[in-house]
Amino acid sequence: MPLSTKHLLGIKEISExxxxxxxxxxxxxxxxINRPIKxxxxxxxxTIANVFFENSTRTRISFELAERRLSADVVNFTASSSSVAKGETLLDTINNILAMKVDMIVMRHPSPGAPHFLAKYVNASIINAGDGTHEHPTQALLDVYSIQEYFGRIQGIKVVIVGDIMHSRVALSNIFALKKLGAEVAVxxxxSLIPRYISTLGVHxxxxxxxxxxxxxxxxxLRIQLERQKVxxxxxxxxxxLYYGINKELLSSLNKRILILHPGPINRGIxxxxxxxxxxxxIILQQVENGVAIRMAVLYLLAENIQIGNFQ
Amino acid sequence: MAKINLLSGKLLEITLSRLSQQLIENHDHFLETVLIGLQPRGIFLAERIKQILSTTLLKEIPLGYLDTTFYRDDFRRRADKKPLEASQTKIPFLIENKRVVLIDDVLYTGRTVRAAMSALMEYGRPATVELLVLIDRLYSRHLPIQANYIGKSVNTIQSQKVIVEWKEQGFEDDNIWLINRNEI
Known part of the structure; x- marks a missing residue:
């Protein structure tokens, strides 16, 4: 089956x-990506444009590697060094990029819903690489991939997301993805960092x-997102x-083996x-490796739905 | 038109053994030769050939699986809109300077073989590449590609399709059929 969607905006919108x-x-x-020629x-x-209105190392490099390993043409755009600083609107910026015959946009933006807005108004495949505190679908996909790879299943696996749930797009996308695939989820x-109505999503x-x-x-x-906390x-x-940090002592007191995931960047000691x-x-570094494979899969499958241009 | 049986039973057995003998004729002791089955259906034929060679030569013959999905030239261009699903690629040996025998069940347009050659070159530079097929559909090539070892050549028209059934896939018997596409 081809994907039933033209964009990857969030895990909430895509089917199991x-x-x-x-x-x-x-x-x-x-x-x-483990071959001699990757x-x-x-x-x-x-042609794919990576449009980043917010800082990123892992995600941007991961997307760019994924694109290059699929032999796509890649252009990179970071907001700080662009016309956005001169007062251009988001839609104008994107339409100008698309006028140069770009087929897909990978976008990170500080405003929740920015990729959904774009998907409505422009004629290109949009991939959300993180929109504010809302969703980060490819991160959730690589997390469930890593869990599936380790346990051989996702159904019934108990996953707890620890930390700043309120400001985390990784948390929200993970909850949607894990619930859709039948895992048990807790936060x-x-x-003060857990949204009030989180239990309506069916998490403990x-x-x-x-x-x-x-x-x-x-x-x-998860990391504490001090940059997003207004109070x-x-x-x-x-x-x-002291209260929420995970250390060796705490892990050995459990008398069982658990798997630790972290989307990065880590604040060591916190x-x-x-x-x-x-x-x-x-398996933090395996997650990073899996991230490239997941992003290649997303790009490949979405590209399948792009119309071939007229050659006249 | 009903299904026509192209190969089965004893005749298929003889054909497989003849193909193996032809390989032995050209490759002696298989010191530098490796077999590569093309996914998804060529691997069953490749396993059979490998088995016959191994029992005849009393040694293990290296066999790999190659998936050509990501190298195909009809990505986003397929008329039937059926997506291409990738299968496993598993080549647990080096092909550098090896004599490679690509194995597939049916040779039709030649496009899969073209993709397989591109994919293969990503793993190294083989000394030679040969092609072994069970069924060669004559006069239907889109590209200048011919097989070195052929089980059976068949004269077909475009509206026909060759169906290959192996016991390993869960079928009761090995059978190669020629049918009309609109009767599937």
């Missing part, structure tokens, strides 16, 4: 079947990190680290101590 299609295709691309010619007639963090809330870890098979640990949600980072981040529990 589409998610599986992406995960299965990613298995093939993971094999491709490149296939599939997207050689596609854990200071109550743990106040204490030890209880949460005792319950789960997988802990997806102080907890007294100090030191106190947060949400994770170094001995946990670098331990055999953590």
């Amino acid at each position: 079947q589409d998610i599986w299609q992406i995960l299965e295709t990613a298995v093939r691309f993971k094999e491709v 490149k296939v010619p599939s997207l050689r007639d596609i 854990c963090g200071p109550l 809330v743990f106040e204490h990190v030890q209880q949460a870890l005792l319950w789960c098979d997988v802990a997806n640990v 102080k949600a907890f007294p100090s980072l030191r106190e947060y680290a 949400e994770l101590t170094s001995d946990v981040a670098d331990s055999e529990h953590s």
Whole structure:
């Protein structure tokens, strides 16, 4: 089946079947990126613009590698060095890029819903690479891929998301993806950082990190997004680290093995101590590798739905 | 038109064994030769050939699987809009300077073989590449590609289709059929 959608805006909008299609295709691309020549010619007639209105290292490099390994032409655009600084609107910026015959846009934007807005008004495939505190679909896809790869299934796996749930697009996309694929999901963090109506999404809330870890098979640990917090949600980072930080001692007190995921960037010593981040529990770097395979799968499958231009 | 049986039973067995003998004639002891089956359906034929060669030569013959999906020239261009689904590629040996025998069940337009050659070159520079097919559909090539070893040549028209059924896929018997597309 081809994907039933032209864009990847969020996990909320895509079907379970589409998610599986992406995960299965990613298995093939993971094999491709482990070959001596890590490149296939599939997207050689596609041009992709990476439009980043917000800082990013991992996601931008990951998308760019994915695009290049599919042989697409790539242009990069960062807001700080562009006409946005001269007062151009988002729609004008994108339409100007598209006028140069670009087929797909990968966009990160600080405003929730920005890619949805674009999808409505422009004629190109839009991939959301993170919109504010809303969604980060490819991160959720690579997280479920990593869980599937490790356990061989997702159905029934217990996943707790620890940290700043309120400001995290990774948390929201993960909840949607995990619930669609049949996992049990919980969140854990200071109550001031947990949205009030989160339980309407069908997730448990743990106040204490030890209880949460005792319950789960997988802990997806998030960074505290100080740059997004307009009011102080907890007294100090030191106190947060004390109550919600995960260290070796806490892990060994569980008497069971759990898997640690982290979308990066890590603030070592706050949400994770170094001995946990670098331990055999953590698959943080495998997540990064899987990220390229997942993004190749998304780009490949969405490209299949792009009309071929007229050659007259 | 009913289905026509092209190969089955004893005749198929003889054909497979003849193809294997022809390979042995050209490749001696298979010191530098590797087999590569094309996904998704060429791998069953490749496994059979490998088995016959291994029992005849009393040694293990290296066999890999190659998927050509990402190298095809009809991505986004297929009239039937059926998407291309990738299968596993598994080449657990180096092909650099090896004599490679590509194996597929049916040779039709030649486009899959063209894609397979592009894909293969990404793994190294083989000394030679040959092609072995069970069924060669005559006069239907889109590209200048011919097989070195042919099980059976068949004169077909475009509205016909060759169906290959192997026991390994769950069929009761091995059968190669020629049918009309609109009767599928």
